[in-house]
Amino acid sequence: MSGARLKDVAERAGVSIKTVSNVVRGAARVAGPTRERVLRAIDELGYRPHPSARHLRTGRSGVIALAVPELVAPYFAELATCVIAAAKESGQTVLIEVTDGDPAEELRIACGLSDPLIDGVLLSPLGLDQTALAARERRVPLVLLGERDYEVPADHVLIDNVAAARDATRHLVGLGRRRIGVIGWQHDEPPHATAQQRMQGHREALAEAGLAYDPVLAPAVGAYTRADGAAAMRELRALPQPPDAVFCFTDMLASGAMRVAHDEGLAIPEDLAVVGFDDIQEARYMVPSLTSVAPDKQELARLAVKALLARIEGPAEAPPTTVLAGYDLALRESTGLAPGGP
Amino acid sequence: MSGARLKDVAERAGVSIKTVSNVVRGAARVAGPTRERVLRAIDELGYRPHPSARHLRTGRSGVIALAVPELVAPYFAELATCVIAAAKESGQTVLIEVTDGDPAEELRIACGLSDPLIDGVLLSPLGLDQTALAARERRVPLVLLGERDYEVPADHVLIDNVAAARDATRHLVGLGRRRIGVIGWQHDEPPHATAQQRMQGHREALAEAGLAYDPVLAPAVGAYTRADGAAAMRELRALPQPPDAVFCFTDMLASGAMRVAHDEGLAIPEDLAVVGFDDIQEARYMVPSLTSVAPDKQELARLAVKALLARIEGPAEAPPTTVLAGYDLALRESTGLAPGGP
DNA sequence: AGACCAGATTACAACGTTGTATAAGCGCCG
DNA sequence: CGGCGCTTATACAACGTTGTAATCTGGTCT
Numbered sequence: 001m002s003g004a005r006l007k008d009v010a011e012r013a014g015v016s017i018k019t020v021s022n023v024v025r026g027a028a029r030v031a032g033p034t035r036e037r038v039l040r041a042i043d044e045l046g047y048r049p050h051p052s053a054r055h056l057r058t059g060r061s062g063v064i065a066l067a068v069p070e071l072v073a074p075y076f077a078e079l080a081t082c083v084i085a086a087a088k089e090s091g092q093t094v095l096i097e098v099t100d101g102d103p104a105e106e107l108r109i110a111c112g113l114s115d116p117l118i119d120g121v122l123l124s125p126l127g128l129d130q131t132a133l134a135a136r137e138r139r140v141p142l143v144l145l146g147e148r149d150y151e152v153p154a155d156h157v158l159i160d161n162v163a164a165a166r167d168a169t170r171h172l173v174g175l176g177r178r179r180i181g182v183i184g185w186q187h188d189e190p191p192h193a194t195a196q197q198r199m200q201g202h203r204e205a206l207a208e209a210g211l212a213y214d215p216v217l218a219p220a221v222g223a224y225t226r227a228d229g230a231a232a233m234r235e236l237r238a239l240p241q242p243p244d245a246v247f248c249f250t251d252m253l254a255s256g257a258m259r260v261a262h263d264e265g266l267a268i269p270e271d272l273a274v275v276g277f278d279d280i281q282e283a284r285y286m287v288p289s290l291t292s293v294a295p296d297k298q299e300l301a302r303l304a305v306k307a308l309l310a311r312i313e314g315p316a317e318a319p320p321t322t323v324l325a326g327y328d329l330a331l332r333e334s335t336g337l338a339p340g341g342p
Numbered sequence: 343m344s345g346a347r348l349k350d351v352a353e354r355a356g357v358s359i360k361t362v363s364n365v366v367r368g369a370a371r372v373a374g375p376t377r378e379r380v381l382r383a384i385d386e387l388g389y390r391p392h393p394s395a396r397h398l399r400t401g402r403s404g405v406i407a408l409a410v411p412e413l414v415a416p417y418f419a420e421l422a423t424c425v426i427a428a429a430k431e432s433g434q435t436v437l438i439e440v441t442d443g444d445p446a447e448e449l450r451i452a453c454g455l456s457d458p459l460i461d462g463v464l465l466s467p468l469g470l471d472q473t474a475l476a477a478r479e480r481r482v483p484l485v486l487l488g489e490r491d492y493e494v495p496a497d498h499v500l501i502d503n504v505a506a507a508r509d510a511t512r513h514l515v516g517l518g519r520r521r522i523g524v525i526g527w528q529h530d531e532p533p534h535a536t537a538q539q540r541m542q543g544h545r546e547a548l549a550e551a552g553l554a555y556d557p558v559l560a561p562a563v564g565a566y567t568r569a570d571g572a573a574a575m576r577e578l579r580a581l582p583q584p585p586d587a588v589f590c591f592t593d594m595l596a597s598g599a600m601r602v603a604h605d606e607g608l609a610i611p612e613d614l615a616v617v618g619f620d621d622i623q624e625a626r627y628m629v630p631s632l633t634s635v636a637p638d639k640q641e642l643a644r645l646a647v648k649a650l651l652a653r654i655e656g657p658a659e660a661p662p663t664t665v666l667a668g669y670d671l672a673l674r675e676s677t678g679l680a681p682g683g684p
Numbered sequence: 685a686g687a688c689c690a691g692a693t694t695a696c697a698a699c700g701t702t703g704t705a706t707a708a709g710c711g712c713c714g
Numbered sequence: 715c716g717g718c719g720c721t722t723a724t725a726c727a728a729c730g731t732t733g734t735a736a737t738c739t740g741g742t743c744t
């Protein structure tokens with residue numbers, strides 16, 4: 001069917017199997033003329049190495065898993081695309097796993113119990129209990145994406161969520177808003193690390209501006225979907241004193257929130273300024289276009305792949321590292337940028 | 343590291359390696375007590391089969407590739423999620439490839455030249471030249487998703503694009519619209535099969551209603567992005583007689599188009615009714631929410647995986663099959679459904 | 685009671701690759 | 715001119731699994 005093996009190439013080139021192997025991998029020194037002949041034979045036969053045979057022999061499959069809560073959330077789709085590209089640069093293949101944010105599933109994956117094929121895991125955790133993660137038995141090289149928790153002995157790659165959230169709320173304060181809501185807090189105990197960090201940044205910015213933090217302006221959401229954002233917005237609108245701005249912890253939440261604001265006849269940004277988080281492509285096309293914290297997803301992906309490869313290749317016992325990627329605040333209509341096509 | 347092999351289990355259970363293998367695969371008959379002991383040993387050691395060793399021996403890796411033009415397009419993200427789920431039901435793992443719609447890359451993947459690990463390919467082609475595909479050399483089990491072209495000797499799984507497009511335009515006609523634009527036609531020669539089929543359905547519906555087809559109402563787009571939709575809409579608005587309705591070949595195009603309509607102060611659906619295609623989740627949250635043709639993506643995915651497995655397991659020479667999945671027209675505000683939260 | 689049979693279990697080789705150890709070729713120096 | 719060291723190429727075994735064919739067991743039939 002598919003074909004040529006090392007052995008076939010060796011016969012055609014009149015050398016031993018091992019020599020061909022050496023040429024293919026560029027491992028040992030092979031004399032010029034010999035290499036030429038081998039390369040020609042490889043070309044003529046269309047030889048391609050058998051990945052599983054390699055895996056069996058070397059223990060490396062060249063496949064890394066990327067586990068995300070969902071693929072339909074644009075942020076994760078964009079992140080996954082960046083990870084695939086970054087992995088390709090390093091000659092790795094990416095296997096995407098969708099966890100639905102299920103803690104049990106996330107733990108399973110963090111323990112390498114999903115597909116035994118993989119060399120390592122890039123996990124973007126959502127519901128995972130940190131203590132469960134800390135106690136994981138079966139150790140697979142693991143890098144956590146977008147969550148920071150110093151209790152967990154694993155590498156982290158993320159942006160500075162606290163600083164980014166602080167910048168977002170500062171921006172709203174800078175617009176003169178004084179009653180700033182926040183959508184994305186969670187009732188769960190403990191709340192997701194992401195929610196905690198963004199909330200902390202938000203409150204720091206409020207404090208800087210001399211504004212009091214009012215819990216009533218932070219309705220809890222179940223998940224980070226449009227529907228949750230919409231529900232939270234309805235809650236905020238039902239208050240005696242509704243907010244004049246909202247900072248949403250994700251663009252999806254912002255999308256739902258803006259939808260409700262629109263239905264209630266509010267003008268954005270005049271009546272309500274909105275800032276999102278993630279800077280998904282859709283943010284440019286929302287009505288109005290959405291100001292959003294823009295993590296550098298390419299850098300995030302590249303750093304994550306790099307960290308994972310280091311963990312795979314390096315000693316398993318090396319101390320966990322934390323790497324920060326950059327971010328930006330993309331200003332758009334929802335906080336007053338003049339309208340206009342993207 | 344990860345651990346237990348068949349051999350370890352065999353030693354612990356006091357049987358031969360092959361017997362353990364038989365138990366694991368449920369292949370041959372194994373006596374009750376023996377099976378019990380083996381199962382217990384498997385459990386105690388946490389044994390899990392080595393996928394690459396299996397692959398090497400059996401020729402089956404249990405991995406299928408899903409190649410899509412892009413993952414950030416919500417339609418493909420949703421489709422990919424469905425494919426992953428459907429594959430899991432059959433014990434298969436999905437490897438996602440992003441082609442960017444590049445014909446060369448698509449051909450490479452269709453020929454199985456991407457990752458030699460895979461058992462078969464699910465390809466959602468975009469730019470691929472049919473003749474190139476028909477002439478592909480290296481045969482890998484292949485199922486085409488969402489494109490129909492009888493020249494290509496490969497299995498197809500898709501919805502009836504012509505009928506679906508006809509229904510979409512019929513709906514606009516039913517609203518009393520008489521000047522119906524269409525966004526999604528392409529200048530490329532030949533245009534994508536998808537564009538051709540949807541255009542055909544559109545024209546059939548126009549003909550049914552006794553409306554003339556006016557090419558000026560069908561501006562060409564480069565790709566199926568929001569930006570392309572926006573550009574096409576500007577073109578339509580610049581006409582002496584702009585349309586009172588548009589049928590967009592994808593929801594992304596519709597999103598861009600509605601964005602421009604909004605910027606120009608048009609009321610939707612009063613001044614302009616809009617129908618999209620794909621029924622992405624975002625369609626419910628657009629402002630206004632978008633009426634859209636809704637392919638049954640779950641069914642599509644399930645049928646595709648089924649067809650691919652049949653091709654992998656069956657004889658390579660079986661004649662190509664075409665399977666249709668269902669679709670629906672989801673009615674929303676953009677064509678007059680009363681507004682209201684989703 | 686002896687031969688036979690079916691079911692249960694096992695030994696062996698092979699899938700394609702790479703690491704280790706070894707052999708072969710060859711110029712250089714003592 | 716013989717031996718040494720260097721470079722280049724090879725033989726062999728092993729990675730974990732499964733298909734084939736052979737072996738073993740215990741019971742049944744004559």
